[in-house]
Amino acid sequence: MNCETVWASVQTELIAKLDADTYNRYLVGVVPLSLDMESDAFTLGVLNDFVALWLDSNYKTIIAEVLSAVLGTSITVLFESGHTRAAADISSAVAPTIETQPQPDRRKPRSADEDAIFTYRPDFSFDTFVIGNNNRICHAAAIAVSKDPGKAYNPLFVYGGVGLGKTHLLQAIANDVIRRSKCARIRYLTSEEFVNLYVEAMQKKSLPAFRRRLRSLDVLIIDDVQFFEGKVGSSEEFFHTFNTMHNTHKQIVVASDRNPQDMSGLEQRLVSRFEWGLSAEILPPDLETRVAILKKKQEKQSIKFSDDILFLIAKRIRSNIRNLESALTKLIMNISAFGSTMTIDRAEELLVDKFESESSKLLSIEAIQRRVAEYYDIRVADMTSKKRPQNIAMPRMVAMYLSRNLTNFSFPAIGDAFNRNHATILHAVGKIEKKMQVDETFRHAVGQLSRQLRT
Ligand code: ADP
Ligand code: MG
Numbered sequence: 001m002n003c004e005t006v007w008a009s010v011q012t013e014l015i016a017k018l019d020a021d022t023y024n025r026y027l028v029g030v031v032p033l034s035l036d037m038e039s040d041a042f043t044l045g046v047l048n049d050f051v052a053l054w055l056d057s058n059y060k061t062i063i064a065e066v067l068s069a070v071l072g073t074s075i076t077v078l079f080e081s082g083h084t085r086a087a088a089d090i091s092s093a094v095a096p097t098i099e100t101q102p103q104p105d106r107r108k109p110r111s112a113d114e115d116a117i118f119t120y121r122p123d124f125s126f127d128t129f130v131i132g133n134n135n136r137i138c139h140a141a142a143i144a145v146s147k148d149p150g151k152a153y154n155p156l157f158v159y160g161g162v163g164l165g166k167t168h169l170l171q172a173i174a175n176d177v178i179r180r181s182k183c184a185r186i187r188y189l190t191s192e193e194f195v196n197l198y199v200e201a202m203q204k205k206s207l208p209a210f211r212r213r214l215r216s217l218d219v220l221i222i223d224d225v226q227f228f229e230g231k232v233g234s235s236e237e238f239f240h241t242f243n244t245m246h247n248t249h250k251q252i253v254v255a256s257d258r259n260p261q262d263m264s265g266l267e268q269r270l271v272s273r274f275e276w277g278l279s280a281e282i283l284p285p286d287l288e289t290r291v292a293i294l295k296k297k298q299e300k301q302s303i304k305f306s307d308d309i310l311f312l313i314a315k316r317i318r319s320n321i322r323n324l325e326s327a328l329t330k331l332i333m334n335i336s337a338f339g340s341t342m343t344i345d346r347a348e349e350l351l352v353d354k355f356e357s358e359s360s361k362l363l364s365i366e367a368i369q370r371r372v373a374e375y376y377d378i379r380v381a382d383m384t385s386k387k388r389p390q391n392i393a394m395p396r397m398v399a400m401y402l403s404r405n406l407t408n409f410s411f412p413a414i415g416d417a418f419n420r421n422h423a424t425i426l427h428a429v430g431k432i433e434k435k436m437q438v439d440e441t442f443r444h445a446v447g448q449l450s451r452q453l454r455t
Contacts, residue, residue: 160257162257306342
């Protein structure tokens, strides 16, 4: 059967299942490439790696379901990047999928002054950023934005806990935009700096100039927007800046310690603007990513540690990458001062404070069970009971999943805490991961619980 025909019949079904906005945003530019009935694989072409990754983690299951129903056999969906649909086919779309040829920028190059006002961290670049499962989507979105500011995702809203790489990623966008074009007007500000500049402009009666400066930018990056909470004047000013820039297709990138919906101290209209583009979360990194980050950090250093020592640090410090780095720095300083070689025992001894303060932050499984029970309005005792009605079984699996993700406990240890064996926990974690991939409301609820538990 022709894959174009199959895709055409699947499309109607997909539009009905997803909302039109989601469809227009992510699926309208998809090109059916091939249907291999021997391996039961359907390959779809998409614009770039970011879209491929996004569809793979969010919509693969539902597409496969619909395809399987249409074809009457179980189908695997594959994505291949580097394909665009002809613009005529998607004239009604509002997708980030239309590739445009970059026009040469004929404006005058930035002056030294303009570069100087930018709080610049040249070391926070894409090159020095380690990609892991915790930040893959954010990273891909940041790359897409810096390649084509104002076109891909606007605004790009990056959120996640302290020390997980938000500022690094924002600065990497800035560095990359600057590298690509001598003429690009870009500014990185923390929201605190924005507030100070706004207050100063008010006092000096120079608001019009302040506005002109910001609104003439191609890219405005605001870090730590949670600081706007409760600051009515500045956030109103930012709201208007946002609207003007967005209307003229200028790129806005924002970072926050929580997702837009949870910013209760901000006006709803600003929160809803943040939701216009793409919100992507950076999660705490897993062990492999933590080790990879340590390796990356020591590339620039003349002193190198063995894998044993890097694993020791990465195993014990998991909540914050900044703390991971400062542990490494402490060992480096010790070696520079005393010149000896580093052993595991010596490292343990030197880092004992850091390890202790880390473990005091670690959650207990009991705290997770309590919080999840409260959230779903069931009894804490139901977490360990053998009862299996759906209204209890699902929250219990959520608690198992969170225990696996937010603590250091092994599967058997988590099993004990739930009065189950380790296979049950393994199964529950897999089940919750699957459900999170296809059910956005559910993913949001689990994300919210996870954030609350981490703070
Ligand atoms: P946040 O803004 O989220 O609080 P930062 O961006 O300041 O965190 O990151 C804290 C430190 O961790 C920085 O030194 C940064 O370079 C480092 N870091 C965070 N994520 C990564 C990563 N994926 N790869 C390399 N370094 C990282
Ligand atoms: Mg930061």
